[in-house]
Structure formats: C-alpha cells, structure tokens
Amino acid sequence: MHCCTNLIIVKILVIGGAGYIGSHVARAFLDSGYDVTVFDNLSTGSALNLFEDATFVHGDIMRPLQLREVMAEGFDGCVHLAAxxxxxxxxxxxxxxxxxxISGTINILNALLAESVGNVIFSSSAAIFxxxxxxxxxxxxxxDPENFYGFTKLEIERLLEWYGRLKGLRYAAIRYFNAAGYDVGGRxxxxxxxxxxxxxxxxxVAAGIRGRLSIFGDDYPTRDGTCIRDYVHVSDLASAHVSAFEHITGSQASISVNLGSERGVSVSEMVMKAREVTGREIPAEVAARRPGDPAELVASSALARELLSWEPRFSDTGTLIDSTWRMYCKHYGIT
Ligand SMILES: NC(=O)c1ccc[n+]([C@@H]2O[C@H](COP(=O)([O-])OP(=O)(O)OC[C@H]3O[C@@H](n4cnc5c(N)ncnc54)[C@H](O)[C@@H]3O)[C@@H](O)[C@H]2O)c1
Incomplete structure (x- = not known):
C-alpha cells in the first residue's frame, strides 16, 4: 500500500512519539506522506521532539479513556513505543x-479493538532473548529474558499473538538491538x-560532562576483551516501522522480526572511533564486569531484509558517532 495512492491519507498514531526513537519514527512516517498524531505524556520524551507537521496529544497510556478518545478520531494504525x-x-x-x-499495553490494545484500529507496530527488544x-x-x-524489562516485552509479544488470534489484530513486533545515532539531517x-x-x-565524556568512561570488563572472550554489541541507527529502525506497517497491511499477516546492523562492535572499537570522529581524548578506565552482561550480542536481520526489503543505511560507526556528536555539540554549545 502506498500512503498517498489516489490521495488517500493514511493516519498513524505514534504513542511515545516524543521520545528518542519515537521522534525518528514519527519523522519517517511524515517523510513518507502519512498523517501523524503523536500521543505522549512527555515523561521521558521532550516537546523539542515534536514536529509542526504532526498533531500532538498530551496523554497517558495509563488512562484508558484518553486512549479511547484519541483513537475514536480514526486511525489506520498505531506504533507503540511508550515504555x-x-x-x-x-x-x-x-x-x-x-x-x-504490560498494563499500559493492555490499555492500548483494548482501545485499538474498541475503536477498530486494526494494525499495531510494537517496540520490542533484544532483551527478550x-x-x-x-x-x-x-x-x-x-x-529467555534475564531481566524484568525483557520479560515485560516478551509478555507483550504474547499478548499481541493472542489478540491477533482471537480478535484479528495485525501486528509487527520489532526487536531492536542497540539503538544509536540521531537524524543525520539534524531535524x-x-x-x-x-x-x-x-x-x-x-x-x-567527550563533551566534558563526565570525567571518564568506565569500560566494564576487558577480559571477555572477544577480539579485544571488551563486550561486543550490535548498534543500529535510529533512522534505520524508524524506516523499518514504515515498511512493517506497509507489510502487515499489504499481506494481512503479522510479523515478529529482529532488527540490528548484523555487525558487532566492541566497546574499545567504539571508543577509538569516537576519539577519531570527535577529536577529543575521551579518557577511559577498565572497571569490573557488570553481572548479566553477555560477551557478545549480534542480530540476524535476515528476516527483516527478506520481508521488509530493509537495509541499514546509517548504521556504520562513523555515522552513528558523527550524528550523535553533532547533537551533543548543538545541545551543549560546543564549537
Ligand atoms: N533505546 C533502545 O536502545 C531500545 C532498545 C530496544 C527497545 N527499545 C524500546 O523502544 C521504545 C522507545 O524507546 P526510547 O529509547 O525512544 O525511549 P524514550 O524514553 O525516549 O521514549 C519513550 C516515550 O514514551 C513516552 N511515555 C512513557 N510512558 C508513557 C505513558 N505512560 N503514556 C504516554 N507516553 C509515555 C515518553 O514520554 C517518551 O516520549 C521503548 O518501548 C523501549 O523499550 C529501546
């Protein structure tokens, strides 16, 4: 489905759209021609992340009536990032x-059903594994989540499956690996x-707000002893939401996909690259391992590539660091 075919405007409700990832998701839907409403209580999000070309509703997912009221305006789909x-x-x-x-999501799902909004994209996490x-x-x-946060995400995925089976709700559960970076256009x-x-x-640390970086363990069985993670640019995550919405509405089928760059980057590699990009010293010291930190986490995004034709465009370390550093420089007035 294309959102502007025959001038049909497709309406998307982005819950948690004033947050870090949600603002990029809202931007991606706006850029693709969707009519976007952001619903957010601004608890961890920011009014600075709202766009003039989107509608904003200040609301809380813990208040079912507020959800019902906004959804009654009629939406083709909803993205749920509030957590x-x-x-x-x-x-x-x-x-x-x-x-x-969990309760917040139940409120959303019940409101979606009550107001006949049939499609939802959910921000899940690699923490479910x-x-x-x-x-x-x-x-x-x-x-087999190791922390309660991961457990909540897995429970929500199970709720989605049951709501799909019993009530025909279509969903895409997208399991983000490590989201990083900012919009390269500075928007x-x-x-x-x-x-x-x-x-x-x-x-x-580079901006001088923190004295030094603690590297938690340098004796892991990895190439340089520090932990390896899969960093995926937030704009690459955002574009996958648009593709996922188009996929589930087009195929009428729900999906659950992992989303990472498929490239493992170690803590030391990230720090070295950050020194190069920022030109700052970035003092670092090795500290004790943190309990529950696996040596390496890397995604396979083969299914997302196959189903959504998704390819990361901005997830190289240079772009991740450069786009983030620009935001820090702007925010802290660093020239
Ligand atoms: N950041 C990551 O690396 C990462 C990785 C995996 C999954 N996720 C998931 O992605 C989603 C977005 O994460 P983020 O990093 O953008 O976090 P964030 O805190 O920046 O965004 C969450 C947004 O939801 C809003 N919100 C929170 N509680 C709310 C409520 N009760 N009612 C209405 N709005 C509410 C906040 O104000 C904020 O704007 C979350 O569900 C998170 O679990 C994030």
Missing amino acids: LKAAGQSMESPGLYAEAN GSPAYLPIDEDHPK IGGLERDPENLLPVVME
Missing part, C-alpha cells in the same frame, strides 16, 4: 515496569533523556 526501558531499574521495581509496560545460545540471534533463538530537537547506553556516555 520504561532501564533493565537495571526493572529488577528493583518490577511492579512499576509491569504496570507501565537473554544470554545468547548462539550467534547471530535470529527469530528462532530461545526467548530532531531533543537529546535522549538519562541515557544509559555506551554511545551517549562516550559523548558525555
């Missing part, structure tokens, strides 16, 4: 995560809030 996402915090506050992620039994991690990999206004991932922390 708590700190794996460590989820182990300390499982109740908080169960409510925000837990420690890798083999690499790269494909869709058949055992699903996103706000920095990700309280980021915990490697690249933003490296940028904070």
